Amino acid sequence: MAEEKKAEQAAxxxxxxxxxAVLVGTLTAILLVALGAWLLRxxxxxxxxxxxxxxxxxxxxxxxxVLKAHPxxxxxxxxxxxxxxxxxxxxxxxxxxxxxxxTWQGPQLDSKPFDDSVWQKNAQAVIGGRSQLERxxxxxxxxxxxxxxxxxxxxxxxxxxxxxxxxLNLQLKLDNRDAMRLSDEEVSSIEEQxxxxxxxxxxxxxxxxxxxxxxxxxxxxxIMDPKIEAWKAQAKMVHDQQASAALxxxxxxxxxxxxxxxxxxxxxxxAQKEQLRLGKEKALQDKQDELDxxxxxxxxxxxxxxAKLAILHHFTLVFATPARTxxxxxxxxxxxxxxxxxxxxxxxxxxxxxxxxxxEEMQNL
Numbered sequence: 214m215a216e217e218k219k220a221e222q223a224a225x226x227x228x229x230x231x232x233x234a235v236l237v238g239t240l241t242a243i244l245l246v247a248l249g250a251w252l253l254r255x256x257x258x259x260x261x262x263x264x265x266x267x268x269x270x271x272x273x274x275x276x277x278x279v280l281k282a283h284p285x286x287x288x289x290x291x292x293x294x295x296x297x298x299x300x301x302x303x304x305x306x307x308x309x310x311x312x313x314x315x316t317w318q319g320p321q322l323d324s325k326p327f328d329d330s331v332w333q334k335n336a337q338a339v340i341g342g343r344s345q346l347e348r349x350x351x352x353x354x355x356x357x358x359x360x361x362x363x364x365x366x367x368x369x370x371x372x373x374x375x376x377x378x379x380x381l382n383l384q385l386k387l388d389n390r391d392a393m394r395l396s397d398e399e400v401s402s403i404e405e406q407x408x409x410x411x412x413x414x415x416x417x418x419x420x421x422x423x424x425x426x427x428x429x430x431x432x433x434x435x436i437m438d439p440k441i442e443a444w445k446a447q448a449k450m451v452h453d454q455q456a457s458a459a460l461x462x463x464x465x466x467x468x469x470x471x472x473x474x475x476x477x478x479x480x481x482x483x484a485q486k487e488q489l490r491l492g493k494e495k496a497l498q499d500k501q502d503e504l505d506x507x508x509x510x511x512x513x514x515x516x517x518x519x520a521k522l523a524i525l526h527h528f529t530l531v532f533a534t535p536a537r538t539x540x541x542x543x544x545x546x547x548x549x550x551x552x553x554x555x556x557x558x559x560x561x562x563x564x565x566x567x568x569x570x571x572x573e574e575m576q577n578l
Contacts (some may be wrong), residue, residue: 270525272531273564276515276570279533282575283511292507297499303493306486342444343484346437347491353433365425372421373513376414381521383407387577411578415510422506426499518574522567531567534559 280286386393386403395403519531536559 226252269563269565270529271564272519272526272528272567274519274531274533274558274566275568276533276535278568279515279571280511282572283514284578285507285511289504289507289511292500292504296497296504299493299497299500303497304489304491306490342448343487346444349440350433350437353436354429357429357432361428365421369421370420371398372417373414376410377517379411380414381517383410384521384577390391418506418510422502426502436571448565514575514578515571518571519567521574522570526565526567528565532564534560 280289368379381382383403383406386395387400387407390400515533519533523531535557
């Protein structure tokens with residue numbers, strides 16, 4: 214019995230060793246649970262994505278700076294100078310008259326015969342008839358432009374549309390030459406194609422505008438030429454009648470002949486002045502039309518490049534400052550009263566300034 218009891222004690226572990234085994238097992242279990250929780254948090258449960266930074270959806274550009282960078286800006290300035298020169302000529306022409314010394318000198322006589330002269334009384338009517346014809350001519354031109362202007366604009370837009378996609382595609386290739394790995398020869402070829410397309414578009418736009426102006430002139434002339442010829446014949450007849458009546462009143466006196474001739478010269482000067490003024494007004498209108506056409510061409514180029522940058526930067530809107538005012542646009546359709554300011558500044562709190570990029574785009578035209 215004593216030997217069996219010793220054998221059992223030898224086979225069973227000590228109490229101290231059993232406690233250490235339990236403690237090690239417990240610690241191991243705790244570490245395994247903690248490791249599983251960490252893996253669950255870091256691997257199986259991804260971190261929430263950081264909120265993306267809000268990008269501006271509005272582009273802003275300084276229109277004056279971009280305009281000056283356009284290749285046609287110098288031409289626009291030259292046209293404006295020519296327009297101002299015509300305006301000064303008109304002002305000088307209107308100033309001529311009252312201070313001008315008589316070109317026909319004669320003895321100083323009583324002015325009553327001139328006051329009673331049929332010629333003097335009807336001089337205003339003669340000039341007024343010519344002014345009425347000119348107002349009618351302008352009215353016909355305006356009505357024709359209003360009636361057929363939409364068709365002209367449609368033809369103009371259609372012409373631009375023939376080139377818009379091709380020019381944009383070529384420009385995009387140039388802008389992405391590095392990404393597309395274009396060779397120098399390919400870049401030169403694309404630039405040559407782009408320049409040729411722009412030149413061809415500009416020439417066809419100029420031809421279309423000239424054709425439009427000739428179309429208007431033909432319409433106005435078809436109506437006004439017969440009226441002007443009739444007015445000239447009537448004016449000549451009135452002139453002859455007035456000259457005969459004045460000469461009949463003079464009774465052959467040299468003094469009254471001198472005064473009658475002076476009145477005649479004055480009337481002829483007034484008619485010549487009126488003809489010259491009408492010519493200057495037409496030149497002014499033609500210069501304004503040329504200015505408007507070139508300005509529209511430049512603004513179309515700016516709008517096209519702004520649309521391109523809007524696509525690249527994901528802009529919703531692109532504002533130009535200063536911008537055209539709504540009253541000025543309405544005035545172009547219905548000119549009445551004082552001409553309003555054409556431009557006013559635009560302010561944006563969070564807009565992105567793309568002026569420098571637009572300047573580069575203008576320099577690449």
